[in-house]
Amino acid sequence: MFPSFGDKPKHRGKQGEILPEPHEGLPDSERPSGLCPRCMKQSSFESLGSLPVTFEKDTYSHRPNGSISNPHVEQATVFLCRHCGHGVVVVEQQFVGGVHHSMARSGTITWRGVHWWPLPDSTASKNIPADIAHAFDEASRSLAANCPRASAVMARRTLEAVADHQNATGGTLATRLESLATSGTLHPTLGEWAREVRLVGNRGAHFDPIQDVSLTDARDLVGFVRELLKYLYELPAQLSRRREQPGS
DSSP states (O other), X not given: OOOOOTTSOOEEOTTSOEEOOOOOOSOOSSSOEEEOTTTOOEEEEEEEEEEEEEEOTTOOEEOTTSOEEOOXXXXXXXXXXXXXXXXXXXXXXXXXXXXXXXXXXXXXXXXXXXXXXXXXXXXXXXXXXHHHXXXXXXXXXXXXXXXXXXXXHHHHHHXXXXXXXXXXXXXXXXXXXXHHHHHTSSOHHHHHHHHHHHHHHHHHHSOXXXXXXXXXXXXXXXXXXXXXXXXXXXXXXXXXXXXXXXXX
16 A cells, blocks of 8 residues: 655565554644655645535634624534645544534633545555455555554455455465465465464453554554465465466
C-alpha cells in the first residue's frame, strides 16, 4: 500500500520484512498532519474550512445578534496537503474533554476524523486473487485510519483467504498454516510470522483489556502480509512472465 520513498532506507520488521514508512495516521482538525492519502507522504495540512453536516437534535443557542443556531456535532473539513498541493475531505465528529459528544458533559471541544476521502489505495498486485487482495486492502486502509485492532483482524482474514487458496489442510487456521509450512509452501520463517498474525488477529477480534493490539503490532503484521503475498503470488508471476519473453 505504501510506496518506497526515493532513496531513503527501508524500514524493516523483526524478521527483516519491509514495513511502511512511519506516519501519524490520517489528518484531522485535532492533528493536521500525517499520511496524505493522495501522495502517500507524511505531510502537514492547511485547513481550508469546515461545513456542518449533523446537528444536535432539539438543541438551540442564541447568537449575540439575536438569531438562533442549532449546534452541529459533525462537520466536513477540507485539508490541503503541503506536499502535493491536493485536497483531502475529512468527516469529523465532535469530542468534548476528550470524550465523544454523546457521552460528554463539559470540556474543550475538539474534532476528530472518522471518514476520509480519498482513502489510501492498496498497491496489491493484479496477480493476487481478488478475495485475498480485498481483505488485504481493508487491513491496509484500517491501518492508515489508525485502527490497529481492525487492521489486525483483516490481516488474519487475509491469511484465512490465503490458506483457502493454497488448499491448506486442517480444521483451525493454526493447523492449516502449519500444513503450509510443513509442505514447503511457506518458508519456515514465513510460517512463524503467519502464526504471529493469527495470534494478534485473535486479540483484535476479542475484547481483552490486558492484551490489546498496538499500532506497532498492526504495522508489523500488515508489512509481513504484504511480503507474504509478494512471495506467494507476485514473484512467481514475475518469473513466469520473464520466462515467456523471447530469448529467455
